[in-house]
Amino acid sequence: MSLLSSIAYRLNVDLIGKAVLRLSRRRSERALRRRGEPPGPLAPPLFCSPQLKELISRHYLRGRYANGHRPVAWVTSGGPIEHLQALGYFLIYPENHGAVCGIRRTAQELCQVAEEAGFSRDICSYARTDIGSVLSGRTPVGRLPRPDLLVCCTNICQTVLYWYQVLAYHFQVPLVLIDTPFLYRPAEPHAVSYVRQQIEEAIPVMERVARRPLSPARLERVLAESKQAVELWMQVLERGKARPSPILAFDEFIHMAPIVEMRGEPDTTAYYRVLLSELDRRVAAGVGALREERRRLIWDNLPIWYRVRPLSDYLASRGVALVASSYTNAWGELAPLMDPRQPLDSLARVYLHPILNRSTGDKLRTLSRMVQEYQASGVLLHSDRSCKPYSVGQMDQRERLGRELSVPALLLEADHNDPRSFSEEQVASRLEAFLEVVLS
Amino acid sequence: MNPREARALGIDVGSTTTKLCAVDGQGRRAWQAIEPTEPRIQEQARRMLAGALAAGVPPGLSLLATGYGRKLVPEARTALTEIGCHARGVHRELGRGGTLIDIGGQDTKVIAVGDDGKVQNFAMNDKCAAGTGRFLEVTAARLRVPLDQMAALALSAQEEVSISSTCTVFAESEIVSLIARGTEVPAIVRGLLRALVRRVGALARATGLRPPLMLSGGVARNEAVQRLLAEELGLSVTLPGEPQLMGAYGAALFALELQSQPPSGQSGMSSA
Numbered sequence: 001m002s003l004l005s006s007i008a009y010r011l012n013v014d015l016i017g018k019a020v021l022r023l024s025r026r027r028s029e030r031a032l033r034r035r036g037e038p039p040g041p042l043a044p045p046l047f048c049s050p051q052l053k054e055l056i057s058r059h060y061l062r063g064r065y066a067n068g069h070r071p072v073a074w075v076t077s078g079g080p081i082e083h084l085q086a087l088g089y090f091l092i093y094p095e096n097h098g099a100v101c102g103i104r105r106t107a108q109e110l111c112q113v114a115e116e117a118g119f120s121r122d123i124c125s126y127a128r129t130d131i132g133s134v135l136s137g138r139t140p141v142g143r144l145p146r147p148d149l150l151v152c153c154t155n156i157c158q159t160v161l162y163w164y165q166v167l168a169y170h171f172q173v174p175l176v177l178i179d180t181p182f183l184y185r186p187a188e189p190h191a192v193s194y195v196r197q198q199i200e201e202a203i204p205v206m207e208r209v210a211r212r213p214l215s216p217a218r219l220e221r222v223l224a225e226s227k228q229a230v231e232l233w234m235q236v237l238e239r240g241k242a243r244p245s246p247i248l249a250f251d252e253f254i255h256m257a258p259i260v261e262m263r264g265e266p267d268t269t270a271y272y273r274v275l276l277s278e279l280d281r282r283v284a285a286g287v288g289a290l291r292e293e294r295r296r297l298i299w300d301n302l303p304i305w306y307r308v309r310p311l312s313d314y315l316a317s318r319g320v321a322l323v324a325s326s327y328t329n330a331w332g333e334l335a336p337l338m339d340p341r342q343p344l345d346s347l348a349r350v351y352l353h354p355i356l357n358r359s360t361g362d363k364l365r366t367l368s369r370m371v372q373e374y375q376a377s378g379v380l381l382h383s384d385r386s387c388k389p390y391s392v393g394q395m396d397q398r399e400r401l402g403r404e405l406s407v408p409a410l411l412l413e414a415d416h417n418d419p420r421s422f423s424e425e426q427v428a429s430r431l432e433a434f435l436e437v438v439l440s
Numbered sequence: 441m442n443p444r445e446a447r448a449l450g451i452d453v454g455s456t457t458t459k460l461c462a463v464d465g466q467g468r469r470a471w472q473a474i475e476p477t478e479p480r481i482q483e484q485a486r487r488m489l490a491g492a493l494a495a496g497v498p499p500g501l502s503l504l505a506t507g508y509g510r511k512l513v514p515e516a517r518t519a520l521t522e523i524g525c526h527a528r529g530v531h532r533e534l535g536r537g538g539t540l541i542d543i544g545g546q547d548t549k550v551i552a553v554g555d556d557g558k559v560q561n562f563a564m565n566d567k568c569a570a571g572t573g574r575f576l577e578v579t580a581a582r583l584r585v586p587l588d589q590m591a592a593l594a595l596s597a598q599e600e601v602s603i604s605s606t607c608t609v610f611a612e613s614e615i616v617s618l619i620a621r622g623t624e625v626p627a628i629v630r631g632l633l634r635a636l637v638r639r640v641g642a643l644a645r646a647t648g649l650r651p652p653l654m655l656s657g658g659v660a661r662n663e664a665v666q667r668l669l670a671e672e673l674g675l676s677v678t679l680p681g682e683p684q685l686m687g688a689y690g691a692a693l694f695a696l697e698l699q700s701q702p703p704s705g706q707s708g709m710s711s712a
Contacts, residue, residue, distance in 0.1 A: 399648060429547075436524050440524075
């Protein structure tokens with residue numbers, strides 16, 4: 001690590017950046033207070049939103065100056081990161097960065113860069129966005145730090161395996177692979193020990209790249225912090241069970257950024273405490289995220305990042321609240337498996353059990369349970385061209401939700417990051433027809 | 441049918457044809473017109489409405505629009521998707537619920553219709569035109585067979601070839617190679633209809649079939665499609681009198697219902 005980089009980091013992030021971001025947050029908070037009740041079907045934005053923006057901006061600012069000051073690891077969204085946090089790594093999640101590119105509408109041009117380099121359009125649009133960003137150096141967040149280490153966990157899909165090999169070849173840095181067997185039942189002891197051994201084997205590599213040994217006490221602290229944040233996140237999501245719901249899945253898609261990429265950091269835990277208390281105040285006062293909540297729906301699969309706002313506005317205009325999603329739920333439902341006193345075993349268990357590594361039957365049960373718990377009268381199943389593991393089984397889900405719970409479900413074909421696979425008119429007409437059914 | 445008895449109107453601006461239907465106070469069809477959809481939808485709708493007046497339909501009737509061009513009819517009091525309208529029209533015509541398959545120009549819908557005529561659930565074809573009327577239009581054009589002769593040709597076929605692709609573009613290239621091999625046109629046509637029906641059948645099975653099996657939309661008039669679909673799903677097909685008109689008829693029935701209600705009480709239906 002270099003002294004010059006550390007000075008630049010301290011100056012730009014800890015001194016100037018911190019002050020500028022704090023000032024910008026306060027200005028936004030004042031503007032929010034002054035604005036009062038906005039017109040339209042949506043309630044005023046959450047007062048903690050500027051704080052979230054500050055947290056995310058600071059994260060990417062840190063990333064911008066991280067090289068040379070801190071070791072940097074790029075990690076898959078389902079990857080075990082607690083060791084990396086304990087070793088002082090700065091973490092980049094290419095998928096999260098991909099979502100930022102999707103929201104800022106730069107994903108398509110980045111995908112095209114990857115396609116021109118020979119990557120097929122049939123590959124996941126997150127992978128193409130990331131590879132396009134790496135090849136072109138373009139990103140809406142300023143600059144992404146170069147990785148010193150890549151950590152890839154196959155608990156979300158198999159694409160990551162090849163995607164990270166491309167990154168390892170490009171950056172010429174070590175790649176740690178954690179292979180997770182697919183679960184048709186809760187994990188058998190041999191599966192847990194298989195994943196545990198891989199994490200154990202990965203630690204010396206992580207230590208070597210970071211040039212420091214892993215402190216068990218620090219790991220335990222990070223894991224405790226991580227568990228707390230995940231538990232708070234789950235509570236945030238559960239507030240959606242209130243009628244009216246104080247938060248929409250569309251809000252959660254944005255507020256989930258810290259739980260994905262800043263899990264284990266004290267600032268993340270602190271932020272979710274603030275968010276939770278604001279939601280509690282809304283619930284106590286009977287304030288909903290929509291002024292009039294006529295019906296409640298559940299979302300399955302990744303968001304359509306480049307259409308989050310128009311979709312949110314359209315549903316709001318019809319009094320339809322998206323009260324939960326299986327996607328945001330995925331970062332909260334595993335909290336009970338975390339045990340800071342048994343870091344390796346519990347991490348192995350947690351990273352074996354994400355929804356995408358569980359059987360279709362289990363996915364069905366998760367969704368059915370959510371429909372009942374959140375009292376939803378319909379489900380929107382986003383059939384995501386880029387996420388096959390998430391989309392497989394949705395036809396059966398639709399059929400079973402109808403047959404067993406008498407809840408209609410709509411299959412919406414799209415892609416989470418590539419707008420070329422989105423047909424505005426077709427989605428609009430299907431959605432409109434579905435709302436006619438749900439609202440009748 | 442007496443146009444002078446008309447009390448409400450429904451217009452169904454589909455991707456291929458535009459249908460206008462008037463109903464009397466009891467919800468019986470009082471007048472109707474069907475035209476190919478033109479690029480200038482607003483003008484066409486206005487002209488067709490003028491045609492209705494000229495035929496004797498009283499002026500100032502409540503109009504409800506449906507179909508993909510429904511938002512381009514400013515004269516309409518409100519708009520609803522064709523799914524609800526087809527269900528409503530067919531339910532009124534046949535008097536019961538069941539599984540309704542509407543094969544339109546660019547969408548195919550399988551609609552579970554309740555015994556009260558309400559839509560309980562529905563499924564639509566995925567993004568591509570496979571399994572829709574457009575598939576037939578494109579492939580018929582490639583074979584130089586007029587659309588209205590497809591059914592007769594298919595039913596007269598002595599044999600049937602297998603068309604493996606329901607993708608309109610790929611099916612076209614399959615046709616080219618079949619023609620090059622000297623395959624008889626009727627056999628190809630029958631293979632094409634079989635491919636379409638298999639696609640539609642899969643969608644219907646995924647939605648949960650509940651008899652009777654009812655058909656609406658332009659393609660429903662094709663006798664070969666009716667017969668092959670019945671074979672595919674193992675159910676006999678029930679047809680309303682004018683399958684192509686059911687969207688406009690349902691729209692007119694909704695318009696009639698709305699007319700008798702104050703604007704605030706739209707019985708749970710909302711304007712688009």
